[in-house]
Amino acid sequence: SIPRIVVTRVLPPTSQAALEKLSNVEMVQWKEDRNMPRDLLLNSIKGADGLLCMLTDKVDQELFKVAGPKLKVVSTMSVGFDHVDTAELKQRGIKLGYTPDVLTDATADTTVMLLLAAARRLKEHQSCGGWRDLNVTCHNYPTQWREWGPNWLCAFCLMATVSRHIFSQSNFIPGVQFTSKTLGVVGLGRIGEAVAHRLRAFGISRVLYSGRGTKHEAAARLGGALHVPFHGLLAKSDFIVVCCALTEETKGMFNYDAFRRMKSSAVGSGRNRWWMVLGGEIGEGSYVMGAVGIFVNTARGGHVVQDDLARALQENLIAAAGLDVTTPEPLPTDSPLLGFKNCIVVPHIGELSHKARMFVILSNIVDLNISVSFLFCFSAVSSCAIGSATTETRDE
Numbered sequence: 001s002i003p004r005i006v007v008t009r010v011l012p013p014t015s016q017a018a019l020e021k022l023s024n025v026e027m028v029q030w031k032e033d034r035n036m037p038r039d040l041l042l043n044s045i046k047g048a049d050g051l052l053c054m055l056t057d058k059v060d061q062e063l064f065k066v067a068g069p070k071l072k073v074v075s076t077m078s079v080g081f082d083h084v085d086t087a088e089l090k091q092r093g094i095k096l097g098y099t100p101d102v103l104t105d106a107t108a109d110t111t112v113m114l115l116l117a118a119a120r121r122l123k124e125h126q127s128c129g130g131w132r133d134l135n136v137t138c139h140n141y142p143t144q145w146r147e148w149g150p151n152w153l154c155a156f157c158l159m160a161t162v163s164r165h166i167f168s169q170s171n172f173i174p175g176v177q178f179t180s181k182t183l184g185v186v187g188l189g190r191i192g193e194a195v196a197h198r199l200r201a202f203g204i205s206r207v208l209y210s211g212r213g214t215k216h217e218a219a220a221r222l223g224g225a226l227h228v229p230f231h232g233l234l235a236k237s238d239f240i241v242v243c244c245a246l247t248e249e250t251k252g253m254f255n256y257d258a259f260r261r262m263k264s265s266a267v268g269s270g271r272n273r274w275w276m277v278l279g280g281e282i283g284e285g286s287y288v289m290g291a292v293g294i295f296v297n298t299a300r301g302g303h304v305v306q307d308d309l310a311r312a313l314q315e316n317l318i319a320a321a322g323l324d325v326t327t328p329e330p331l332p333t334d335s336p337l338l339g340f341k342n343c344i345v346v347p348h349i350g351e352l353s354h355k356a357r358m359f360v361i362l363s364n365i366v367d368l369n370i371s372v373s374f375l376f377c378f379s380a381v382s383s384c385a386i387g388s389a390t391t392e393t394r395d396e
């Protein structure tokens with residue numbers, strides 16, 4: 001009998017067209033442009049041979065149980081597969097298709113974007129949050145305070161320090177350069193390496209990474225990267241990027257303790273208070289003023305204990321954060337994280353480039369005459385080619 005597959009979303013147009021051209025397959029596809037309701041998914045998966053799902057679908061024991069023994073392949077349009085119960089998958093001998101590589105560059109670009117935006121205080125300079133703000137949108141400010149000037153911002157630094165009760169402490173402070181700074185990569189996989197590679201070009205002088213195992217080859221390609229324990233990475237890095245998979249081990253790893261261990265950048269507090277008055281770079285090329293302790297997450301919201309991050313920002317334990325991923329997505333509008341000027345949140349756009357979304361098509365429409373493995377083809381952003389099998393499958 002012809003295989004039956006369940007597809008939980010409408011794919012990007014070219015992928016969708018290719019999918020619809022498939023013959024010899026019975027396809028059940030959720031056509032509305034929102035997540036397939038769980039009960040419908042469970043209903044449709046009964047007796048199915050394959051599932052093409054999104055990172056928003058939970059592929060858990062319940063689903064496997066309902067699906068029954070015919071299910072051979074689960075293919076997810078994502079590089080992350082934390083939404084898939086891989087232990088159960090393995091036990092049932094089901095193959096997993098996912099989409100590494102194609103979204104590496106897009107996600108690495110997004111990571112750098114967030115890092116730049118956080119380091120150069122984009123949100124603070126862009127948005128008008130009241131009379132204290134000195135930025136493009138605050139037209140009620142005298143022009144001479146809004147136009148470029150040599151002491152612009154730095155003069156205000158001083159004022160902000162001595163009159164913190166008047167000036168909000170995060171205002172009027174220059175950003176921080178990457179030059180001669182230390183980058184900490186949590187998880188030196190494809191994306192982590194791509195981020196480090198980009199930041200090397202920005203002048204990052206030292207790359208540290210943590211995670212299971214030493215990645216000699218990636219480290220060498222980066223002109224040297226040092227494997228360090230997580231706590232060491234937290235303490236030594238100016239910028240920390242999360243690029244690892246979400247697992248039981250990594251879930252919630254960024255809790256209050258982790259943020260507390262990060263370089264302190266508390267503007268106008270503790271030891272940094274007086275350095276800030278001096279302005280400029282101090283010591284080993286390190287800005288002390290609001291310079292260090294920047295946290296960026298483009299992996300999964302689950303890596304972070306969000307209340308702890310909010311508290312860390314509130315207490316100025318870290319300088320800034322950039323988040324592409326949150327729990328939940330999107331964040332509720334009253335989430336405290338949205339209120340911080342030094343916390344930039346974007347809505348899971350890591351891999352949202354034309355190229356990553358369309359890539360699937362370039363290599364996908366190849367030889368579809370194979371019973372169930374064709375499903376790998378339709379990991380919608382996968383670089384799959386059946387036969388040459390460039391899409392990775394995993395026997396978890």
Ligand code: GLV
Nearest residue numbers: 055077078079080
């Ligand atoms: C995106 O988050 C992905 O896992 O592909």
Ligand code: GLV
Nearest residue numbers: 147148149150152
């Ligand atoms: C600033 O715009 C400069 O040219 O130095």
